[in-house]
Amino acid sequence: MSEYQYYEFVAIDRQLTAAEQGELRAVSTRGRISASSFVNDYQWGDLKADPRQWMERYFDAHLYLANWGTRRIALRLPVQLLDPDLAATYCVGHSASSWATDEHVILDLYSRDEDGDEEWWDDEAALASIVPVRAELAAGDNRLLYLAWLLCVQDRELDEDELEPAVPPGLAELSGPLRSLADFLRLDQDLLDTAARASAPLTTKAPSAAALTKWVRRLPEADKDQAIVRLLRGDGTHLRAELLRRYGGGTAPEAVRGGRTVGELLAGAETRWADRQRLAEERKAAEQARREAAAAAAREQRLDALAADPERAWRQVAELIATKKPKEYDAAVALLVDLEALGERDGQRKAFRGRIHQLRQEHARKPSLLDRLERAGLIASAASGATT
Template sequence: MSEYQYYEFQAVDRPLSEREMGELRACSSRATITATRFVNHYEWGSFKGNPSVWMEKYFDAFLYLANWGTHELMIRLPRKVLDLKTAKRYCCGRAASARAQGDFVILELSSEEEGGDWEDGNGWLSSLISLRADLAAGDHRALYLAWLLCVQNRELDDDATEPPVPAGLGELTAPLQAFADFLRIDGDLVTVAADQSPKVNGTSFELDVERWIATLPEATKTDWLVRLAGGKEPHLRAEMLRRFRESQAPRESRSGGAQRTVGEILTAAEECAEKRHREETVRIAAERARREREAAEQRERYLDNLAKREARAWEEVDGLIATKQPGRYDEAVKLLCDLRDLALRRGRGSEAEARLLRLREEQARKPSFIERLRKAGLA
C-alpha cells in the first residue's frame, strides 16, 4: 500500500514576499504556494523542507497528517500575546510542547495512532486556524486540551496538579472540537475537565467587557484607539481581550474547585467512561425493545388486513407458483409464511398445515419451489 502524507502551512499575520515564495518553490515544484499558504501531499516522495524551520521563518500554523496514524499541529504566536511561561504550563510533555524563537512562541502538538487511516488532510487546518486568534485573545481552552493530551498519553506524574482550568470547556466551539478530534483527545477526559470549568455566557461576556472598558484610564483607551486607527497591529483586539480575561482571572478561579491531580482526573475519566458505557447499553437495549415493539405492532396490523383477504391470498399463491419464476416463488413463500402465522394466531394451525401439505404434494415436481418451502420452515 502506498503512503499518504499531507503538509499544509498558513501565514496569518504577514503575507509571504515573492522572494520567500521562491524559496519555498525551490523545495517543491508541485505544491500549491500562495502568499498565505503552502499545501502539498506525497504518496511516494517526501517533503524536502523542515517544518520547524519554516514555522520560524515563514508561517503561523502548520498541519501534518500521515496515513500510518501521525497527526501534527504547530501554532506560532507573538510572545506579547502568549508568553512562554503560560504556554509551558499547559504544553509540558512530548505530545504538547512550547518553545520560544525570537519574538514568537511556537506550540508543537502531535498524536500517534497505530494503524492510521487514509484520511484526506485538506480542510483540517482551515477548521483549526481561528484557535490562533482565540489563544492570542487569552482563551486558553486549546492549551488546556493540549495538557489533557499529555495526561492521556501518561506523560505526567499522577501527583502533578492541573493548570488553571479556563471557562467554557463544557461548551467547545467547532474549532475546539476539531482540535480535540484531530489530536484524538479522549472525550471522557474533556467531560471530566469541564466539571471544574465555569460556563461562558455570551451576553454576559459582552456586558462584562463593556463595563471593564468603562473603568480603564482615558490614556489607555486613547492609546488603543490611535493604534486601531493605524491599522498596523493585527493582534490589537486580541491584546485587549487578553487583558480583559486577565482582569477576570481571579473571579473565575474562585468559581472553580480545587486543583485536581493527574491521577484524580484519569480515575474520574475512567469512571465517566464506565458510566457512559452503562448508559449506552441501556439506551441501545431500550431502542432495540422499541423497534421490536413497533415491528410486532406493525406485524399485527398487517395480519389484520391479511385476514380480510385470506381467501384471495391463497389464490395469489397459486398464481405466483404458476409463473415458474424464481422471484415469484419467493413472493409465494413469503405470503405462505404470512398465511401460516395468521392461522396460528387464530388457533387454526392444523388447518394451515393441511393446506401446506396438499400444496407440497401438488408442486412436488418443482424442486426449486419445494427447497424454498424447506428453508422457510414450511416443509
C-alpha cells in the first residue's frame, strides 16, 4: 500500500494576505490555497514546512492524517481567551502539548495507531466537524482541555499516582464537535465514561437581556468605546466571548477539583470494559438460547405434523430421491432427519433404523445421496457405487 498523507490548515480569525498566500505557494506548487485555507495530500512526498511554524504564523486550526495511523489536530487561540498556564495544566505529554507565542496559545493533539485505519475516514470533512470546539473553548468550556489530558492518560504518558486536574462539567454529554474530536483522536469510550463520573451535569444558562443591560450600563465608557472600535475595525471575532468571560456568564459552570489518580481512571476503564464484555456475552448467550428454543418449538411442530401421517413423509422422501437432483436429495435428507427425531421421541427408533437400512440398500448406487446421509449422521458409512 502506498503512503498517503493529508494536510489541512484553516485561518479563522483573519484572512491571509496575498503576500502570505505567496509564501505558502512557494512551499507547495500543487497545494489548494485560498485566503482562509491550505489543503494538500501527498502519495509519496511530504510537506516541506513545519506545521508548528505555520500555526504560529498563519493558521488557527490544522488537521493531519496519514494512512499508517497517525492523526493530528492543532488549534490556536488568542492568549486573552486561553490562559497558557491553564493549557499547560492539561496538555502534559506528547499526545497533547501546548505552547504560547506573544499573541496566541497553540494546542497540539496526536493519536497513533500502528494498524492504520485511515481508509474509512473522510479527510475532507473531518476538520469542519471538529473546528467548532475552538469557539467552545474560547467561550470558557474546558472540556476540550480535559479530553487532551485524558489522551495522555490513555497513551500511558503519566505516572499512575498522578492526580487529575479540575474536571469540567458536561463530560457525559459532549457536544457534536467534541464528540467528533474524541472519535478522531480514538479516545477510549470506557476511559471517558469513567472520567465523566466526577463531571457535573452541563446546566448552561445564558444571561438575560435585563442582566446584560444592567451590566453594560456599569461598564466604564472607555471600555465601551474600545469594544465598539474593535467591532468596527473587524477585530470582533472573539469580542463576545471576551465580554461574557468578563461578565461572568460564560457557557459552562465551574469545574470540580479532580481527586482521582491516573491509575484509578485506567482501572475504572478496564472494569467498564470487562463489564461490557460480560454483558455482551450474556446477551449473546440469551439470544442463542432464544433461537434454540424457537428452533426446538418449530421442530416440535414439524414432528407433530409428521406424526399425523408418517407414511406420507416416507412417500415424499422416495419422490424426492427419485428426481436424482442434488437439491432434492438435500430436502429428502432434511425430512429424514425429522423422521429420525420423531422415531426417537415416540419410541420408534428401531423401526426407523430398519427403514433407513432398507433405503440405503435400495439406493446403494447413488454415492451422492449416501454421502449426504452419512454427513447427516443417518448412516455409519457410505458405500461406493456407480454415479447417479
